[in-house]
Amino acid sequence: MQEDEFKVTPWEVSGKVDYEKLMQQFGTQKISREILEEISDISRQKMHVMLRRNIFFSHRDLDLILKDYREGKGFFLYTGRAPSMGMHIGHLVPFLFTKWLQDIFNVNVYIEITDDEKFMRNQDYTLKQTSEWAYQNILDIIAVGFNPDKTFIFKDTEYIRNMYPLVTAIAKKLNFSQVKSTFGLDVSSNIGILFYPAIQIVPTMFENKRCLIPAAIDQDPYWRLQRDLAESLGYRKAAEIHSKFLPPLASSDGKMSSSIPESAVYLSDPPKTVEKKIMKYAFSGGQATTELQRKLGADLKVDVPYQWLYYIFEDNDDEMERITRDYSKGNMLTGEVKATLARKVNKLLEEHRERREKSKDEFSKFLYDGKLAKHMWEKIHS
């Protein structure tokens, strides 16, 4: 791969992603000032840090979502997760943002846990493993603070019966060639993975309203397929709001990966581990020596601790501006930036784990007997 090359698929993100280029390739829209102002108007509170900092940067039909909202037609939110052994900080991004949107708009949220896909995609995993990971991940998702009566979290393997009639209708509209070219699959791909897009598309049709999907931009291929077929089935094209990838700790390229432990901070990492990972592994754009740093300042474009602060952890714009200025000019050292980040990460994780303790008590509400969950179990989608 050449220096300026990058790759973004639902299963692989590598290289230095050029997000402008990606929007062109995928044919998505930049989130405009007008849209941001409208969200600001509606929310009557400070814009979410991920919108202010352009982490959620691209969209399709977000303007139509806002129009439907204004006109009282409403909309609903849908996001999801392929369960993994542990969730890391990067995995929280879509959920933190989706929760904020739920708070602002007071709408239903559907969260699909794709234990089937995770199992079928990876030769080494058993369904027992992906199901156990699903349970653990769901506890983390609940801890984000969704409204239990307006949120339905479901595992594909459990909810399939309710979805299956509509899944077959979607599957009938997609052929091997389309799925192959959209996802880069081939003739050796297993039939479960070939079929799977129908299952990820179904929740976009859970309500007869427009669906808004907050997710990292790598998921966009699914939504392109959805948008091609939705209207022929009597549903609306899904709208999306796309995020960038939180860079992995050890390099400013690609995305954080569960398979390289030192590249990620896990939600279960104890404070000492977090500190050690950040101090030891976080890729720095600072200079090699204190003297040089004082003189030249840091290269913020490759500095991971700086970027993590910017993406998620430093909510205060003035403070962020100060760090940007001081660090880039050499008035701040890498060690200080790392220490600031470690403190903030540990604060978030501590609070997260406190809430996660209570997740077990709320589990059945989100999955089975909360107001929305109950309604969804009574519904067969067709």
Add this chain to the structure above:
Amino acid sequence: MQEDEFKVTPWEVSGKVDYEKLMQQFGTQKISREILEEISDISRQKMHVMLRRNIFFSHRDLDLILKDYREGKGFFLYTGRAPSMGMHIGHLVPFLFTKWLQDIFNVNVYIEITDDEKFMRNQDYTLKQTSEWAYQNILDIIAVGFNPDKTFIFKDTEYIRNMYPLVTAIAKKLNFSQVKSTFGLDVSSNIGILFYPAIQIVPTMFENKRCLIPAAIDQDPYWRLQRDLAESLGYRKAAEIHSKFLPPLASSDGKMSSSIPESAVYLSDPPKTVEKKIMKYAFSGGQATTELQRKLGADLKVDVPYQWLYYIFEDNDDEMERITRDYSKGNMLTGEVKATLARKVNKLLEEHRERREKSKDEFSKFLYDGKLAKHMWEKIHS
């Protein structure tokens, strides 16, 4: 297609099928005298007409099924049906025979109703249609007389949740190339149909015993895939007993088709219609005039009324021998053979419809709350 060519796939049977050749192509075994004698020994009753007349003619591992039975390990039966607007006489063949096997061996029977596949295979059908057909077909199947506490009839769209974990495990073992070459699919095939073999294979693993599948030989490709992967998932290779195709009324080639009404006698056809169809459309091997027939006799190899009597309707071997002799020698006329057949078909249909009246009362037993059905709904296959 040349005269001696024929085609047998799960969706198309055409030409004059050479069953000997088919056994060679598919790599199946002829049902031997030894096996027939053993079944006779176990059953302690007259051999089923379809075994005596070689309608069920080919198998895989039927010897192992009998061995498992003798050794007390047991086995189970599995067959199925892709729902269609109406069931015809040919559709009854596997069910009549499976019921006989259930009576003889006192084993569980699983009957899969593939409403999903039927819908996904045909652009013109809606899932609502295939579901309604499924209901009507199930009433016909129940009327065959299965043991309600040892038989589970299920629609794929309803039972999918219980099957799905195991479906994903099977799907993971099959890739596009295999499914393509096994079923003659291609890159324009929809992903539902590509995925479907995993769903038809799953019931072969419903019990931790050997499974015997009585079905027409066109379904064999599914079982070949099953036999390649079953052991890697900890299950046994499925055994099969294959039937020939009841020839369509209007020609001795291919198989009866629901899409050519005059080629089939429907289970709902009133007596007058049955008579008319047989008298008017049934392809005769008799001579053009009474005189020629008296002189030359009929060509039994192409005579459909004769073949129907032979396949199903004339259970009495002595009487069948008499008809064979008299009709081939010209002592019997086509009209007499047709009239005999019409009488017997109407008798079977009348009895069938009487039993079908009661099917509605037994419906929920077979699908939901009979002894086996209840057990199956509590079970998640994985």
